[in-house]
Amino acid sequence: MIQKAFHGGKLYWLLLGALAAVAAAGVWFYLRQLELGLSVTGMVRDVSWGLYIAQFTFFVGVAASAVTVVLPYYLHDHRAFGKITIMGEFLAVSSVVMCMLFIFVDLGQPFRVLHVFLYPSPTSPMFWDTVVLFGYLVLNLVIAWTVLGAEYRGTPPPGWVRPLIYLSIPWAVSIHTITAFLYAGLPGRHLWLSAITAARFLASAFSSGPSLLILLCMAVRRFTTFDPGKEAIRSMGKIVAYAFSAHVFFILLEIFTSFYSGVGSHRESFVYLFRGLEGHAALAPALWASAILALAALVLIVVPKTRNSLRVLPLTVAMVFVSIWLEKGLGFVVGGFIPSPLGAVTEYRPTAPEIFITAGVWALGFMLLAAFFKVFITVRREA
Amino acid sequence: MKTTRRELLKRGAKTGLLLLGGTALYEVVSGSELLTGGAPLRHAMAVDLRRCLQEEGCDRCAAACHGAHNVPRIADELRAVKWIWKDEMGRIFPETVGRIANAELREKKTVVLCNHCTNAPCVRVCPTGATFSREDGIVMMDQHRCIGCRYCMAACPYGSRSFNWYDPRRFLSEDAINPDYPTRTRGVVEKCDFCAERLDTGGRPLCVEACRAGALIHGNLNDPGSDLRRALQGRFALRRRAELDTDPGIYYLL
Numbered sequence: 001m002i003q004k005a006f007h008g009g010k011l012y013w014l015l016l017g018a019l020a021a022v023a024a025a026g027v028w029f030y031l032r033q034l035e036l037g038l039s040v041t042g043m044v045r046d047v048s049w050g051l052y053i054a055q056f057t058f059f060v061g062v063a064a065s066a067v068t069v070v071l072p073y074y075l076h077d078h079r080a081f082g083k084i085t086i087m088g089e090f091l092a093v094s095s096v097v098m099c100m101l102f103i104f105v106d107l108g109q110p111f112r113v114l115h116v117f118l119y120p121s122p123t124s125p126m127f128w129d130t131v132v133l134f135g136y137l138v139l140n141l142v143i144a145w146t147v148l149g150a151e152y153r154g155t156p157p158p159g160w161v162r163p164l165i166y167l168s169i170p171w172a173v174s175i176h177t178i179t180a181f182l183y184a185g186l187p188g189r190h191l192w193l194s195a196i197t198a199a200r201f202l203a204s205a206f207s208s209g210p211s212l213l214i215l216l217c218m219a220v221r222r223f224t225t226f227d228p229g230k231e232a233i234r235s236m237g238k239i240v241a242y243a244f245s246a247h248v249f250f251i252l253l254e255i256f257t258s259f260y261s262g263v264g265s266h267r268e269s270f271v272y273l274f275r276g277l278e279g280h281a282a283l284a285p286a287l288w289a290s291a292i293l294a295l296a297a298l299v300l301i302v303v304p305k306t307r308n309s310l311r312v313l314p315l316t317v318a319m320v321f322v323s324i325w326l327e328k329g330l331g332f333v334v335g336g337f338i339p340s341p342l343g344a345v346t347e348y349r350p351t352a353p354e355i356f357i358t359a360g361v362w363a364l365g366f367m368l369l370a371a372f373f374k375v376f377i378t379v380r381r382e383a
Numbered sequence: 384m385k386t387t388r389r390e391l392l393k394r395g396a397k398t399g400l401l402l403l404g405g406t407a408l409y410e411v412v413s414g415s416e417l418l419t420g421g422a423p424l425r426h427a428m429a430v431d432l433r434r435c436l437q438e439e440g441c442d443r444c445a446a447a448c449h450g451a452h453n454v455p456r457i458a459d460e461l462r463a464v465k466w467i468w469k470d471e472m473g474r475i476f477p478e479t480v481g482r483i484a485n486a487e488l489r490e491k492k493t494v495v496l497c498n499h500c501t502n503a504p505c506v507r508v509c510p511t512g513a514t515f516s517r518e519d520g521i522v523m524m525d526q527h528r529c530i531g532c533r534y535c536m537a538a539c540p541y542g543s544r545s546f547n548w549y550d551p552r553r554f555l556s557e558d559a560i561n562p563d564y565p566t567r568t569r570g571v572v573e574k575c576d577f578c579a580e581r582l583d584t585g586g587r588p589l590c591v592e593a594c595r596a597g598a599l600i601h602g603n604l605n606d607p608g609s610d611l612r613r614a615l616q617g618r619f620a621l622r623r624r625a626e627l628d629t630d631p632g633i634y635y636l637l
Contacts, residue, residue, distance in 0.1 A: 036549075037548055037549055037550060037569035037570055038546070038569075044548075045536075046461070048533045048536040048537060049537060103532075107530050108529075108533070108547065108570025108572075112511075112529075113530060115528055115530050116511055121509060121510050121511060123508075124507070124510040124534070125508065126508065127510045182534070183537075186508070186538050186540075187538075188541075188627055189540075341540050341542035341624075342475065344474070346461060
């Protein structure tokens with residue numbers, strides 16, 4: 001079945017070639033980072049995690065969102081999703097691979113990465129996150145490949161895959177919950193130290209993930225012979241509407257508690273993100289853009305007329321995706337570090353090598369995704 | 384009538400207020416009220432603020448520590464490696480000193496270092512056990528096991544940890560290297576180890592030895608007869624962000 005990934009038209013090879021070029025640039029900059037250390041990034045003492053960990057956090061959400069198509073199909077028999085569950089699972093696999101790469105490029109001593117398994121530390125959420133991410137990767141790869149393989153051979157999927165599918169549903173929730181626990185259990189980082197962090201992560205995951213999947217479905221519809229179906233796309237739009245409303249609601253809850261309580265330290269990170277502290281406001285434009293996109297997208301996704309229009313929907317979900325990327329893939333992680341424990345306001349600006357490495361990981365993830373989708377679409381066409 | 388903890392803290396706050404000439408202070412610990420227990424030996428330290436604050440511009444403790452521990456001298460302050468250094472009182476104690484009107488006191492500097500917390504968040508989060516707590520209260524680092532994920536830096540509520548963004552050996556001159564202490568490599572986290580290698584052979588931390596003002600007092604917190612306990616007796620002390628219940632081992636004597 002894998003050979004299907006190696007037969008494609010001009011467009012397919014053009015896409016892979018372009019992505020490979022970006023990935024190669026990323027690899028080249030990564031080699032420089034290996035040589036010179038993480039000093040080539042914009043990270044500093046006070047802001048010791050940056051773009052890499054923020055992207056990791058964001059893509060764990062995209063990975064978890066496969067559940068938004070798997071659950072309705074397998075638990076509620078929502079037939080429209082039958083055509084796209086495998087796409088959702090392949091998106092999850094590619095996202096988890098990206099997550100792992102983002103962690104890897106962030107490590108100061110990448111060649112020691114296996115220490116995580118050599119010296120397992122059950123008190124560390126990072127240890128558990130590694131475990132659940134690996135598990136999730138294997139689950140989705142096995143499920144998607146097996147179900148698609150059965151289709152390829154024209155047989156029904158084997159019985160043993162069903163329990164794995166059911167297991168993958170709570171497992172998806174677990175990966176993003178534990179990723180939230182990375183942050184939510186740290187004393188003294190008030191932006192993160194919140195019981196609602198995991199809920200927030202899930203809400204933003206279930207909006208950004210299906211949003212990306214809608215965009216991918218639209219692209220597949222346009223450029224390939226496979227049509228995921230209007231009903232499936234509209235159903236996902238409905239899921240985004242609910243999840244994104246919850247996402248915006250949860251952020252407002254955080255803002256209420258931080259500001260109404262009057263506790264200064266709970267407020268400071270928010271103030272930094274939206275207005276700046278001591279004249280430093282590098283992230284404020286991004287956070288305001290995120291807020292404005294969120295409000296506009298909320299209207300477009302909630303009103304049935306615009307949500308169901310297949311012309312407006314791609315624009316809306318692109319806005320959702322960008323809004324969450326700015327809020328979670330940038331503001332949440334970096335904002336948690338500002339101000340520092342000693343009250344210093346140190347800004348973070350990613351450097352060119354850091355941005356290229358990040359783009360390289362994206363490119364590798366999307367190359368993998370393109371190959372998976374190619375296999376899927378070819379098998380569907382021939383079946 | 385039995386004195387409750389709350390009343391004692393209130394009284395302590397009033398005393399602190401008198402001493403520092405500012406508004407209310409809280410999270411005050413007095414020597415007779417120490418909650419000790421557990422291991423027979425708990426290394427801890429007191430910083431006598433009355434003595435330390437007078438020595439403006441003095442950095443003998445940091446110089447001695449950084450010299451002996453081969454801490455790289457990195458000019459890039461944002462990516463510097465620091466084990467012990469001086470910072471402003473108002474920033475060290477934002478909830479107390481940071482709120483008082485007396486700007487002179489707020490801007491006075493004293494030492495900060497790893498607090499060697501009993502409930503150390505850095506130890507809890509480390510995914511490889513590279514940072515760990517010893518029975519005697521010292522929080523240690525194994526730089527050979529550290530993978531450089533910097534989770535401990537996110538977890539430390541004191542900003543006491545440094546990452547080697549650069550190759551540290553580039554910032555050490557050959558003749559200044561202390562051959563009795565290892566140098567580190569890039570990509571690992573490091574911090575004050577309380578001079579565990581000296582304490583284990585009956586010595587005192589280098590910063591304590593280097594301090595001419597006698598402002599740094601090291602000792603066994605769980606031994607009522609130790610120098611440290613004597614210093615804490617009858618005086619009030621602050622600990623950094625005590626509300627987080629990390630149980631820091633560094634006491635700042637008012």
